[in-house]
Amino acid sequence: MSSQEHPLGISFEFFPPATDVGRGKLLQARDALATRQPRFFSVTYGAGGSTQERTRAAVRAVGERGITTAPHLSCIGSEKAQLRDLLAQYREEGIDSLVALRGDMPSGMASLGELRYGNELVEFIRDETGDHFDIAVAAYPESHPQAPNLDRDVENFARKMHAGANMAITQYFFTADAYFRFVDKARALGVEKPIIPGIMPIINYTKLARFSDACGAEIPRWIRKQLESYGDDSDAISQFGTEVVTNLCQRLLDGGAPGLHFYTLNQSTPVLKIVDNLTD
Numbered sequence: 001m002s003s004q005e006h007p008l009g010i011s012f013e014f015f016p017p018a019t020d021v022g023r024g025k026l027l028q029a030r031d032a033l034a035t036r037q038p039r040f041f042s043v044t045y046g047a048g049g050s051t052q053e054r055t056r057a058a059v060r061a062v063g064e065r066g067i068t069t070a071p072h073l074s075c076i077g078s079e080k081a082q083l084r085d086l087l088a089q090y091r092e093e094g095i096d097s098l099v100a101l102r103g104d105m106p107s108g109m110a111s112l113g114e115l116r117y118g119n120e121l122v123e124f125i126r127d128e129t130g131d132h133f134d135i136a137v138a139a140y141p142e143s144h145p146q147a148p149n150l151d152r153d154v155e156n157f158a159r160k161m162h163a164g165a166n167m168a169i170t171q172y173f174f175t176a177d178a179y180f181r182f183v184d185k186a187r188a189l190g191v192e193k194p195i196i197p198g199i200m201p202i203i204n205y206t207k208l209a210r211f212s213d214a215c216g217a218e219i220p221r222w223i224r225k226q227l228e229s230y231g232d233d234s235d236a237i238s239q240f241g242t243e244v245v246t247n248l249c250q251r252l253l254d255g256g257a258p259g260l261h262f263y264t265l266n267q268s269t270p271v272l273k274i275v276d277n278l279t280d
């Protein structure tokens with residue numbers, strides 16, 4: 001860790017904006033979050049490569065602050081030749097970190113592509129580029145929605161790590177014990193690399209509930225009920241959300257989590273309220 005790095009080992013994720021207004025917001029968020037000396041930034045990638053050019057542009061823009069910036073890359077719906085080209089472009093642009101994902105099949109896409117699972121993508125990247133890239137993969141403390149059960153999902157996760165990933169970032173969750181249980185199960189399967197909790201600030205309850213249903217993240221009943229009781233009162237939601245997520249982060253860090261990765265939604269304020277509350 002460089003002496004410049006935030007002592008808690010934090011990182012921030014952005015999505016590639018589609019409009020000029022969105023680009024302005026991204027740069028504002030980048031500048032505000034860069035002041036907290038993150039380990040790295042990352043930029044998501046649209047299903048089936050739909051944001052390939054926007055992701056590349058956002059990676060360039062975010063990387064202007066000199067902080068390592070990792071593009072996300074998914075394999076579903078892509079041929080190996082396309083992935084090979086993209087990896088070569090990233091190398092030429094000086095990128096040395098990636099978040100490697102299977103991704104989800106977009107509706108209307110005809111072919112699944114040549115690589116079926118995250119572990120196959122990690123193997124492919126290692127075969128093609130050796131040790132050039134630091135590779136992060138996704139982990140699901142509450143189980144991936146398509147997995148038959150948590151144990152099977154952890155086995156598949158371990159396969160991905162053993163294929164050569166350097167670290168994992170989790171789906172977000174609001175129950176710290178789910179994370180600790182997952183880490184114990186992964187360690188029992190020989191996974192030694194860091195598993196960084198992914199943290200979602202609570203900003204907009206309706207959107208959060210919809211997204212959580214889709215990705216299989218559980219919002220505990222007591223949190224749902226409290227958020228529902230605030231209706232449209234965004235200040236109350238933000239205040240309660242900050243408290244809940246700050247407590248979650250502190251519990252994770254106190255329990256040994258090796259850092260925190262924030263899903264920023266391209267907004268700095270909610271994330272900074274949490275980060276600045278945490279102690280070493």
Ligand code: FAD
Binds near residue numbers: 043118137148160
């Ligand atoms: P995998 O690891 O392949 O797992 C998918 C499912 O297949 C799981 O149920 C797993 O148990 C099972 N499985 C895995 N390997 C095998 C195997 N060898 N044999 C049989 N079954 C297997 N999506 C995007 O589109 N763009 C993004 O930028 C993006 N970023 C993300 C970042 C993070 C940190 C996280 C947690 C998720 C992200 N996602 C993103 C969502 C992700 O693409 C989806 O959750 C997707 O459904 C699974 O991707 P994966 O790489 O985890 O898949």
